[in-house]
Amino acid sequence: MKIRDFLEIDFFLLFASIALTVFGILFIYSSGVTSTGVLVSNEYIRQIIWGIAGFVIALVLSQVNYGRIRGLSVYLYLGNLALILYTIFFGREVNGARSWVGIGSFGIQPSEFAKITTILLLARYLADSDRSGNSFLRFAISCLIVFVPMGLILMQPDFGTSLVFIPILLVMTFIAGIALRYIIFMIALIGITGILMVLPLWQSFILRENIPFLNFLSNARFTAITALGLTVIAFIALYGYIKYKKKYFYWILYSAAIAVLSLGASFLSHKVLKEYQIKRLIVFLDPEVDPRGAGWNIIQSVIAIGSGGLSGKGYLQGTQSHYRFLPQQSTDFIFSIFTEEAGFLGGLVVFALFLIMVLRLIKIIKITNDPFGAYISAGLAGMFVFHFLINVGMTMGIMPITGIPLLFMSYGGSAIISAMTGIGLAMSVHVRRFHH
Numbered sequence: 001m002k003i004r005d006f007l008e009i010d011f012f013l014l015f016a017s018i019a020l021t022v023f024g025i026l027f028i029y030s031s032g033v034t035s036t037g038v039l040v041s042n043e044y045i046r047q048i049i050w051g052i053a054g055f056v057i058a059l060v061l062s063q064v065n066y067g068r069i070r071g072l073s074v075y076l077y078l079g080n081l082a083l084i085l086y087t088i089f090f091g092r093e094v095n096g097a098r099s100w101v102g103i104g105s106f107g108i109q110p111s112e113f114a115k116i117t118t119i120l121l122l123a124r125y126l127a128d129s130d131r132s133g134n135s136f137l138r139f140a141i142s143c144l145i146v147f148v149p150m151g152l153i154l155m156q157p158d159f160g161t162s163l164v165f166i167p168i169l170l171v172m173t174f175i176a177g178i179a180l181r182y183i184i185f186m187i188a189l190i191g192i193t194g195i196l197m198v199l200p201l202w203q204s205f206i207l208r209e210n211i212p213f214l215n216f217l218s219n220a221r222f223t224a225i226t227a228l229g230l231t232v233i234a235f236i237a238l239y240g241y242i243k244y245k246k247k248y249f250y251w252i253l254y255s256a257a258i259a260v261l262s263l264g265a266s267f268l269s270h271k272v273l274k275e276y277q278i279k280r281l282i283v284f285l286d287p288e289v290d291p292r293g294a295g296w297n298i299i300q301s302v303i304a305i306g307s308g309g310l311s312g313k314g315y316l317q318g319t320q321s322h323y324r325f326l327p328q329q330s331t332d333f334i335f336s337i338f339t340e341e342a343g344f345l346g347g348l349v350v351f352a353l354f355l356i357m358v359l360r361l362i363k364i365i366k367i368t369n370d371p372f373g374a375y376i377s378a379g380l381a382g383m384f385v386f387h388f389l390i391n392v393g394m395t396m397g398i399m400p401i402t403g404i405p406l407l408f409m410s411y412g413g414s415a416i417i418s419a420m421t422g423i424g425l426a427m428s429v430h431v432r433r434f435h436h
Contacts, residue, residue, distance in 0.1 A: 009062050010430040013360045016353045017058070017408055017423045021051045021416065023350065024409035027338045030316050031330040031411075035323045043330050043411050050413040054420030061424025062431060069425075070372055073120040077145075080117040083110035084152045091156075099156045109414035111161045114149040116421050119168060119379035121145055126176040127372040135179040142173050143186075159273070160402035164386055166190060171382030172375050175365060181254070188258050189265070196266035201282050223267045230260045284400035297333070298397045304336040305347075305396060312343030330411040332403055335395045350409070354388045364430050373429035380422045383407075 025047050032041030069076075083101065087110055092100040100107040122145050129138050150165040166186075174183055203211055234256035241249035287295035287302075304320035307313070318340040329337055339347045361381040365374045384407060391406040393399030405412055407419040 006063065008431040009059075009427050010360055010364070012356055013423060013426060013430070014058070016356045016360075017420065018055065020350065020353050020408035021054070023338065024334065024406075024411070024416075025051060026315070027334055027341070027409070028330045028411045030318065030341060031334070031337050033316055035319070041330070046413065047411055047416070050416050054417045057417065058420045058424035058427065061421065062427035064428060065432060066373060066376065066425055066428040067370070067432070069120060070124050073117070073124045076117045077121040077149075080110055080114050081149060081152065084114060084149065084156075087111075088152065088155055099153070099158045099161070109412070111149075111153045111156065111158055112412075112414035112418040113421075114153065115161075115164055115168065115383055116418050116425075118146055118149050118165065119172070119376055119383070119422075120425075122169070122172055123372050123375035123379060126172060126375050127370075131177045135182065138176070139173055139178050139182040142169060142176075142178070154272075157272075158403070160390075160404040163390070163402060164383055164404065167382040167386040168379045172379045175378040176371075176375060185254065185258060189261055192258060192262035193265040193269070196262055197269045198281055200270070220267070223263055227260050227263050230256045230263075234260065280401045284397075287397060297401060298394075301333050301336040301395045302397045304333075304340040308340040308343040308346075310344050312339070312341045312346055315341055317341060331405060332391070332401070332410065333395055334410045335392050335406050338409070339395075354384065358385055361426055364426060364433065368429055368433040370429070370432070373432070377426050377429055380426055383422065384419075 025044055028047050029039075029044035032039050032043055034040055087101045088098060090101070091098040092102065092107060094100050099109050099111050101110060102108060122142055125141060125145060126138070129141075146165050146169040150162045153162040153165075170183055170186060174180075234253050237249045237252035237256060240246065241253060283290060283295045283298060287298040290296075291299055300320055304318065307320065308318075313319070318337055320336070320340055335347070335350070338350065342349070358381050361377045361384070364377040365381070368374050368377070387404055387407045390399050390402060390404045391410070394401050394404070405415045407415060
Protein backbone atom coordinates (compact mmCIF):
# COMPACT_ATOMS: atom_id res chain seq x y z
CA MET A 1 0.00 0.00 0.00
CA LYS A 2 1.49 3.32 -1.05
CA ILE A 3 1.06 6.12 1.52
CA ARG A 4 0.33 8.58 -1.31
CA ASP A 5 -2.49 6.37 -2.64
CA PHE A 6 -3.89 5.95 0.87
CA LEU A 7 -3.99 9.72 1.43
CA GLU A 8 -5.83 10.15 -1.90
CA ILE A 9 -8.82 8.12 -0.63
CA ASP A 10 -12.12 10.02 -0.62
CA PHE A 11 -12.45 10.22 3.18
CA PHE A 12 -15.91 11.85 2.97
CA LEU A 13 -17.21 8.75 1.19
CA LEU A 14 -15.51 6.44 3.67
CA PHE A 15 -16.72 8.42 6.70
CA ALA A 16 -20.36 8.49 5.49
CA SER A 17 -20.42 4.72 4.90
CA ILE A 18 -18.79 3.98 8.30
CA ALA A 19 -21.16 6.35 10.15
CA LEU A 20 -24.23 4.69 8.56
CA THR A 21 -22.85 1.22 9.38
CA VAL A 22 -22.32 2.21 13.04
CA PHE A 23 -25.87 3.59 13.22
CA GLY A 24 -27.08 0.32 11.72
CA ILE A 25 -25.26 -1.80 14.34
CA LEU A 26 -26.58 0.36 17.24
CA PHE A 27 -30.17 0.11 16.07
CA ILE A 28 -29.99 -3.58 15.13
CA TYR A 29 -28.97 -4.04 18.78
CA SER A 30 -31.94 -1.88 19.83
CA SER A 31 -34.30 -3.94 17.64
CA GLY A 32 -33.25 -7.07 19.53
CA VAL A 33 -34.23 -5.66 22.97
CA THR A 34 -37.72 -6.45 24.30
CA SER A 35 -39.97 -4.14 26.34
CA THR A 36 -38.62 -5.75 29.53
CA GLY A 37 -35.04 -4.88 28.52
CA VAL A 38 -34.03 -8.45 27.59
CA LEU A 39 -31.77 -8.89 24.55
CA VAL A 40 -33.31 -11.65 22.42
CA SER A 41 -31.16 -11.41 19.29
CA ASN A 42 -27.44 -11.60 18.52
CA GLU A 43 -27.89 -10.14 15.02
CA TYR A 44 -25.85 -7.09 16.01
CA ILE A 45 -22.75 -9.27 16.60
CA ARG A 46 -22.96 -10.68 13.08
CA GLN A 47 -23.51 -7.18 11.71
CA ILE A 48 -20.32 -5.97 13.48
CA ILE A 49 -18.36 -8.82 11.84
CA TRP A 50 -19.84 -8.07 8.38
CA GLY A 51 -19.32 -4.33 8.89
CA ILE A 52 -15.61 -4.85 9.69
CA ALA A 53 -15.22 -7.26 6.75
CA GLY A 54 -16.89 -4.70 4.46
CA PHE A 55 -14.61 -1.92 5.75
CA VAL A 56 -11.49 -4.04 5.09
CA ILE A 57 -12.76 -4.93 1.57
CA ALA A 58 -13.43 -1.24 0.83
CA LEU A 59 -9.92 -0.22 1.99
CA VAL A 60 -8.21 -3.02 0.02
CA LEU A 61 -10.21 -2.20 -3.13
CA SER A 62 -9.35 1.49 -2.82
CA GLN A 63 -5.66 0.55 -3.15
CA VAL A 64 -6.20 -1.84 -6.08
CA ASN A 65 -6.24 -0.30 -9.54
CA TYR A 66 -9.91 -0.67 -10.59
CA GLY A 67 -8.70 -0.82 -14.22
CA ARG A 68 -7.52 -4.38 -13.57
CA ILE A 69 -11.09 -5.40 -12.79
CA ARG A 70 -12.14 -4.22 -16.26
CA GLY A 71 -10.83 -7.40 -17.92
CA LEU A 72 -12.46 -9.58 -15.25
CA SER A 73 -15.88 -7.91 -15.49
CA VAL A 74 -17.29 -10.45 -18.00
CA TYR A 75 -16.22 -13.41 -15.82
CA LEU A 76 -17.54 -11.81 -12.62
CA TYR A 77 -20.87 -11.10 -14.36
CA LEU A 78 -21.21 -14.63 -15.81
CA GLY A 79 -20.08 -16.24 -12.55
CA ASN A 80 -22.70 -14.29 -10.65
CA LEU A 81 -25.40 -15.27 -13.18
CA ALA A 82 -24.45 -18.93 -12.69
CA LEU A 83 -24.77 -18.49 -8.90
CA ILE A 84 -28.23 -16.89 -9.27
CA LEU A 85 -29.33 -19.76 -11.55
CA TYR A 86 -28.06 -22.26 -8.99
CA THR A 87 -29.97 -20.38 -6.28
CA ILE A 88 -33.26 -20.48 -8.23
CA PHE A 89 -33.16 -24.30 -8.26
CA PHE A 90 -31.23 -25.24 -5.10
CA GLY A 91 -31.29 -22.11 -2.93
CA ARG A 92 -32.82 -21.69 0.49
CA GLU A 93 -36.30 -20.18 0.61
CA VAL A 94 -36.66 -17.13 2.88
CA ASN A 95 -39.87 -15.03 2.95
CA GLY A 96 -41.23 -16.70 -0.19
CA ALA A 97 -38.13 -16.03 -2.33
CA ARG A 98 -35.44 -18.57 -3.18
CA SER A 99 -32.57 -16.10 -3.11
CA TRP A 100 -30.12 -17.59 -0.59
CA VAL A 101 -27.34 -20.10 -1.05
CA GLY A 102 -25.16 -21.33 1.79
CA ILE A 103 -23.92 -23.93 4.24
CA GLY A 104 -25.66 -24.21 7.60
CA SER A 105 -26.40 -20.78 9.07
CA PHE A 106 -23.90 -19.09 6.75
CA GLY A 107 -25.58 -17.88 3.57
CA ILE A 108 -25.04 -15.33 0.83
CA GLN A 109 -27.51 -13.61 -1.45
CA PRO A 110 -25.99 -13.63 -4.97
CA SER A 111 -28.58 -11.07 -6.18
CA GLU A 112 -26.96 -8.41 -3.94
CA PHE A 113 -23.59 -8.89 -5.67
CA ALA A 114 -25.25 -9.00 -9.11
CA LYS A 115 -25.80 -5.24 -8.79
CA ILE A 116 -22.03 -4.66 -8.58
CA THR A 117 -21.06 -7.16 -11.33
CA THR A 118 -23.72 -5.67 -13.64
CA ILE A 119 -22.44 -2.12 -12.99
CA LEU A 120 -18.88 -3.28 -13.84
CA LEU A 121 -19.83 -5.00 -17.11
CA LEU A 122 -22.15 -2.19 -18.22
CA ALA A 123 -19.45 0.41 -17.41
CA ARG A 124 -16.98 -1.57 -19.50
CA TYR A 125 -19.38 -1.86 -22.45
CA LEU A 126 -20.31 1.84 -22.35
CA ALA A 127 -16.64 2.84 -22.10
CA ASP A 128 -15.66 0.53 -25.00
CA SER A 129 -18.52 1.58 -27.30
CA ASP A 130 -18.15 4.87 -29.10
CA ARG A 131 -20.22 7.85 -27.89
CA SER A 132 -20.68 8.95 -31.47
CA GLY A 133 -21.90 5.48 -32.50
CA ASN A 134 -25.46 4.20 -32.90
CA SER A 135 -27.31 5.32 -29.75
CA PHE A 136 -30.14 2.82 -30.24
CA LEU A 137 -27.74 -0.14 -30.49
CA ARG A 138 -25.78 1.04 -27.41
CA PHE A 139 -29.02 1.34 -25.44
CA ALA A 140 -30.35 -2.05 -26.63
CA ILE A 141 -27.12 -3.86 -25.61
CA SER A 142 -27.07 -1.97 -22.27
CA CYS A 143 -30.67 -3.17 -21.66
CA LEU A 144 -29.64 -6.75 -22.46
CA ILE A 145 -26.73 -6.61 -19.96
CA VAL A 146 -29.10 -5.36 -17.24
CA PHE A 147 -32.27 -7.34 -18.01
CA VAL A 148 -30.62 -10.81 -17.90
CA PRO A 149 -29.72 -10.69 -14.15
CA MET A 150 -32.89 -8.69 -13.47
CA GLY A 151 -35.04 -11.38 -15.11
CA LEU A 152 -33.33 -14.18 -13.19
CA ILE A 153 -33.82 -12.34 -9.89
CA LEU A 154 -37.52 -11.87 -10.76
CA MET A 155 -37.73 -15.65 -11.14
CA GLN A 156 -36.61 -16.20 -7.53
CA PRO A 157 -39.03 -14.17 -7.12
CA ASP A 158 -37.36 -11.13 -5.55
CA PHE A 159 -39.31 -8.18 -6.94
CA GLY A 160 -37.58 -5.55 -4.78
CA THR A 161 -33.98 -6.38 -5.70
CA SER A 162 -34.84 -6.70 -9.40
CA LEU A 163 -36.18 -3.11 -9.42
CA VAL A 164 -32.76 -1.69 -8.41
CA PHE A 165 -31.38 -2.57 -11.85
CA ILE A 166 -33.64 0.00 -13.56
CA PRO A 167 -32.09 3.16 -11.99
CA ILE A 168 -28.61 1.66 -12.53
CA LEU A 169 -29.40 1.31 -16.25
CA LEU A 170 -31.02 4.75 -16.59
CA VAL A 171 -28.31 6.71 -14.74
CA MET A 172 -25.40 4.95 -16.47
CA THR A 173 -26.82 5.29 -19.99
CA PHE A 174 -27.64 8.95 -19.31
CA ILE A 175 -24.06 9.70 -18.18
CA ALA A 176 -22.75 7.72 -21.20
CA GLY A 177 -24.49 10.19 -23.53
CA ILE A 178 -27.12 7.84 -24.95
CA ALA A 179 -29.95 9.78 -26.68
CA LEU A 180 -32.44 11.02 -24.12
CA ARG A 181 -35.44 9.75 -26.11
CA TYR A 182 -34.47 6.11 -25.37
CA ILE A 183 -34.11 6.79 -21.65
CA ILE A 184 -37.47 8.64 -21.61
CA PHE A 185 -38.97 5.67 -23.53
CA MET A 186 -37.89 3.34 -20.70
CA ILE A 187 -39.17 5.68 -17.95
CA ALA A 188 -42.56 6.10 -19.73
CA LEU A 189 -42.81 2.34 -20.27
CA ILE A 190 -42.20 1.58 -16.56
CA GLY A 191 -44.53 4.38 -15.38
CA ILE A 192 -47.46 3.45 -17.63
CA THR A 193 -47.03 -0.29 -16.88
CA GLY A 194 -47.19 0.52 -13.15
CA ILE A 195 -50.37 2.57 -13.55
CA LEU A 196 -52.10 -0.06 -15.74
CA MET A 197 -51.07 -2.75 -13.25
CA VAL A 198 -52.47 -0.92 -10.21
CA LEU A 199 -55.75 0.46 -11.68
CA PRO A 200 -57.75 -2.84 -11.74
CA LEU A 201 -56.58 -3.59 -8.15
CA TRP A 202 -57.54 -0.09 -7.02
CA GLN A 203 -60.99 -0.57 -8.56
CA SER A 204 -61.71 -3.98 -7.02
CA PHE A 205 -60.20 -3.53 -3.55
CA ILE A 206 -60.39 0.19 -2.71
CA LEU A 207 -63.01 1.89 -4.85
CA ARG A 208 -65.25 -1.22 -4.86
CA GLU A 209 -67.23 0.16 -7.78
CA ASN A 210 -67.46 -1.03 -11.33
CA ILE A 211 -65.75 1.13 -13.95
CA PRO A 212 -66.30 -0.57 -17.35
CA PHE A 213 -63.04 0.75 -18.85
CA LEU A 214 -60.95 -0.72 -16.01
CA ASN A 215 -62.60 -4.12 -16.45
CA PHE A 216 -61.13 -4.20 -19.95
CA LEU A 217 -57.57 -3.95 -18.60
CA SER A 218 -57.80 -7.38 -17.00
CA ASN A 219 -59.67 -8.87 -19.96
CA ALA A 220 -57.30 -10.97 -22.10
CA ARG A 221 -59.37 -10.57 -25.27
CA PHE A 222 -59.56 -6.77 -25.02
CA THR A 223 -55.82 -6.53 -24.26
CA ALA A 224 -54.98 -8.73 -27.27
CA ILE A 225 -57.22 -6.76 -29.69
CA THR A 226 -55.90 -3.38 -28.46
CA ALA A 227 -52.29 -4.56 -28.63
CA LEU A 228 -52.85 -5.91 -32.15
CA GLY A 229 -54.41 -2.62 -33.30
CA LEU A 230 -51.53 -0.60 -31.84
CA THR A 231 -48.98 -2.97 -33.41
CA VAL A 232 -50.57 -2.43 -36.87
CA ILE A 233 -50.36 1.37 -36.31
CA ALA A 234 -46.70 0.97 -35.29
CA PHE A 235 -45.85 -0.98 -38.47
CA ILE A 236 -47.64 1.56 -40.70
CA ALA A 237 -45.69 4.35 -38.94
CA LEU A 238 -42.42 2.42 -39.37
CA TYR A 239 -43.10 1.99 -43.09
CA GLY A 240 -44.00 5.68 -43.38
CA TYR A 241 -40.82 6.72 -41.56
CA ILE A 242 -38.54 4.52 -43.71
CA LYS A 243 -40.21 5.64 -46.96
CA TYR A 244 -40.83 9.36 -46.32
CA LYS A 245 -38.34 10.13 -43.46
CA LYS A 246 -40.96 12.33 -41.78
CA LYS A 247 -40.43 12.95 -38.04
CA TYR A 248 -44.12 12.57 -37.09
CA PHE A 249 -44.08 8.92 -38.29
CA TYR A 250 -41.17 8.30 -35.88
CA TRP A 251 -43.11 9.73 -32.91
CA ILE A 252 -46.26 7.74 -33.80
CA LEU A 253 -44.11 4.58 -33.81
CA TYR A 254 -42.45 5.66 -30.51
CA SER A 255 -45.81 6.24 -28.75
CA ALA A 256 -47.45 3.07 -30.14
CA ALA A 257 -44.47 0.97 -28.98
CA ILE A 258 -44.75 2.36 -25.43
CA ALA A 259 -48.51 1.64 -25.41
CA VAL A 260 -48.16 -1.96 -26.73
CA LEU A 261 -45.31 -2.88 -24.38
CA SER A 262 -47.01 -1.29 -21.33
CA LEU A 263 -50.27 -3.14 -22.02
CA GLY A 264 -48.47 -6.44 -22.46
CA ALA A 265 -46.25 -5.99 -19.40
CA SER A 266 -49.12 -4.96 -17.10
CA PHE A 267 -51.23 -7.91 -18.27
CA LEU A 268 -48.31 -10.31 -17.71
CA SER A 269 -47.58 -8.83 -14.28
CA HIS A 270 -51.02 -9.92 -13.04
CA LYS A 271 -50.15 -13.46 -14.11
CA VAL A 272 -46.60 -13.41 -12.69
CA LEU A 273 -46.95 -11.48 -9.40
CA LYS A 274 -47.65 -13.55 -6.31
CA GLU A 275 -50.75 -12.78 -4.23
CA TYR A 276 -48.72 -11.25 -1.36
CA GLN A 277 -46.98 -8.88 -3.81
CA ILE A 278 -50.34 -7.74 -5.22
CA LYS A 279 -51.56 -7.29 -1.61
CA ARG A 280 -48.56 -5.02 -0.94
CA LEU A 281 -49.51 -2.83 -3.89
CA ILE A 282 -53.13 -2.58 -2.69
CA VAL A 283 -51.99 -1.83 0.86
CA PHE A 284 -49.67 0.88 -0.43
CA LEU A 285 -52.70 2.58 -2.02
CA ASP A 286 -54.68 2.25 1.22
CA PRO A 287 -53.18 0.49 4.31
CA GLU A 288 -56.59 0.51 6.03
CA VAL A 289 -57.90 -2.09 3.52
CA ASP A 290 -56.21 -4.78 5.65
CA PRO A 291 -55.00 -3.10 8.90
CA ARG A 292 -54.35 -6.38 10.74
CA GLY A 293 -52.80 -8.20 7.78
CA ALA A 294 -50.84 -6.77 4.87
CA GLY A 295 -51.39 -3.14 6.02
CA TRP A 296 -49.98 -3.78 9.52
CA ASN A 297 -46.32 -3.09 8.64
CA ILE A 298 -46.97 0.30 7.05
CA ILE A 299 -49.36 1.45 9.80
CA GLN A 300 -46.95 0.44 12.63
CA SER A 301 -43.98 1.95 10.80
CA VAL A 302 -45.73 5.31 10.30
CA ILE A 303 -46.77 5.30 14.00
CA ALA A 304 -43.14 4.61 15.04
CA ILE A 305 -41.72 7.41 12.87
CA GLY A 306 -44.43 9.87 13.95
CA SER A 307 -44.02 9.09 17.65
CA GLY A 308 -40.31 9.97 17.51
CA GLY A 309 -41.13 13.67 17.19
CA LEU A 310 -38.31 16.17 16.71
CA SER A 311 -35.55 14.63 18.81
CA GLY A 312 -36.78 11.07 19.43
CA LYS A 313 -37.54 9.03 22.55
CA GLY A 314 -33.89 8.28 23.23
CA TYR A 315 -31.68 5.26 22.49
CA LEU A 316 -33.31 1.95 23.56
CA GLN A 317 -36.47 3.88 24.62
CA GLY A 318 -38.64 3.16 21.55
CA THR A 319 -41.97 1.44 22.23
CA GLN A 320 -43.07 0.21 18.77
CA SER A 321 -39.91 -1.86 18.33
CA HIS A 322 -39.47 -3.05 21.93
CA TYR A 323 -43.10 -4.16 22.14
CA ARG A 324 -42.51 -6.05 18.89
CA PHE A 325 -45.18 -4.22 16.86
CA LEU A 326 -42.85 -3.87 13.89
CA PRO A 327 -42.13 -7.04 11.88
CA GLN A 328 -38.71 -7.33 10.13
CA GLN A 329 -37.55 -4.41 12.24
CA SER A 330 -33.82 -5.06 11.90
CA THR A 331 -33.99 -5.39 8.09
CA ASP A 332 -36.67 -3.57 6.08
CA PHE A 333 -37.86 -1.26 8.87
CA ILE A 334 -34.57 -0.24 10.53
CA PHE A 335 -35.28 3.41 9.63
CA SER A 336 -38.57 3.28 11.61
CA ILE A 337 -36.74 2.21 14.79
CA PHE A 338 -34.01 4.75 14.15
CA THR A 339 -36.39 7.71 13.79
CA GLU A 340 -38.55 6.60 16.72
CA GLU A 341 -35.50 6.76 18.99
CA ALA A 342 -33.45 9.51 17.24
CA GLY A 343 -36.37 11.59 15.96
CA PHE A 344 -36.69 13.84 12.94
CA LEU A 345 -33.21 15.28 13.59
CA GLY A 346 -31.70 11.77 13.55
CA GLY A 347 -33.51 11.10 10.27
CA LEU A 348 -31.96 14.28 8.86
CA VAL A 349 -28.47 13.03 9.81
CA VAL A 350 -29.05 9.78 7.86
CA PHE A 351 -30.39 11.85 4.97
CA ALA A 352 -27.27 14.06 5.08
CA LEU A 353 -24.90 11.06 5.11
CA PHE A 354 -26.54 9.55 2.01
CA LEU A 355 -26.47 12.98 0.38
CA ILE A 356 -22.72 13.31 1.08
CA MET A 357 -22.18 9.89 -0.53
CA VAL A 358 -24.12 10.75 -3.67
CA LEU A 359 -22.54 14.21 -4.02
CA ARG A 360 -19.05 12.66 -3.69
CA LEU A 361 -19.92 10.08 -6.37
CA ILE A 362 -21.14 12.88 -8.67
CA LYS A 363 -17.86 14.73 -8.02
CA ILE A 364 -15.88 11.59 -8.96
CA ILE A 365 -17.91 11.31 -12.21
CA LYS A 366 -16.98 14.91 -13.04
CA ILE A 367 -13.26 14.86 -12.21
CA THR A 368 -12.11 11.41 -13.36
CA ASN A 369 -10.29 11.16 -16.69
CA ASP A 370 -11.45 7.61 -17.33
CA PRO A 371 -15.00 6.95 -18.69
CA PHE A 372 -14.96 3.41 -17.18
CA GLY A 373 -14.41 4.88 -13.70
CA ALA A 374 -17.05 7.58 -14.26
CA TYR A 375 -19.66 5.00 -15.33
CA ILE A 376 -18.95 2.80 -12.28
CA SER A 377 -19.53 5.81 -10.01
CA ALA A 378 -22.74 6.68 -11.91
CA GLY A 379 -24.12 3.16 -11.44
CA LEU A 380 -23.32 3.24 -7.72
CA ALA A 381 -24.98 6.65 -7.33
CA GLY A 382 -28.15 5.30 -9.02
CA MET A 383 -28.10 2.24 -6.76
CA PHE A 384 -27.59 4.16 -3.47
CA VAL A 385 -30.24 6.81 -4.28
CA PHE A 386 -32.82 4.18 -5.26
CA HIS A 387 -32.23 2.05 -2.15
CA PHE A 388 -32.54 5.11 0.07
CA LEU A 389 -35.66 6.57 -1.57
CA ILE A 390 -37.53 3.26 -1.79
CA ASN A 391 -36.65 2.01 1.71
CA VAL A 392 -37.26 5.30 3.54
CA GLY A 393 -40.34 5.97 1.39
CA MET A 394 -41.64 2.50 2.27
CA THR A 395 -41.24 3.07 6.04
CA MET A 396 -43.16 6.36 5.69
CA GLY A 397 -45.95 4.74 3.66
CA ILE A 398 -45.25 6.78 0.49
CA MET A 399 -43.71 3.84 -1.43
CA PRO A 400 -44.95 0.22 -1.76
CA ILE A 401 -43.33 -2.41 0.48
CA THR A 402 -40.75 -4.11 -1.73
CA GLY A 403 -38.31 -5.62 0.79
CA ILE A 404 -35.40 -3.40 -0.30
CA PRO A 405 -32.87 -2.90 2.55
CA LEU A 406 -31.52 0.49 3.65
CA LEU A 407 -27.91 0.01 2.57
CA PHE A 408 -25.29 0.06 5.37
CA MET A 409 -28.00 0.17 8.09
CA SER A 410 -30.29 -2.84 7.50
CA TYR A 411 -29.24 -6.19 8.96
CA GLY A 412 -27.68 -8.49 6.34
CA GLY A 413 -24.20 -9.58 5.35
CA SER A 414 -24.58 -9.71 1.57
CA ALA A 415 -26.14 -6.22 1.40
CA ILE A 416 -23.46 -4.52 3.52
CA ILE A 417 -20.54 -6.29 1.84
CA SER A 418 -21.80 -5.52 -1.68
CA ALA A 419 -22.43 -1.86 -0.67
CA MET A 420 -18.92 -1.59 0.84
CA THR A 421 -17.47 -3.19 -2.32
CA GLY A 422 -19.14 -0.37 -4.23
CA ILE A 423 -17.58 2.22 -1.89
CA GLY A 424 -14.16 0.56 -2.37
CA LEU A 425 -14.49 0.72 -6.16
CA ALA A 426 -15.54 4.40 -6.02
CA MET A 427 -12.55 5.21 -3.78
CA SER A 428 -10.24 3.38 -6.19
CA VAL A 429 -11.57 5.57 -9.03
CA HIS A 430 -11.01 8.66 -6.87
CA VAL A 431 -7.40 7.68 -6.03
CA ARG A 432 -6.63 7.24 -9.77
CA ARG A 433 -8.84 10.07 -11.07
CA PHE A 434 -5.99 11.73 -13.00
CA HIS A 435 -4.36 8.55 -14.34
CA HIS A 436 -5.52 7.21 -17.67
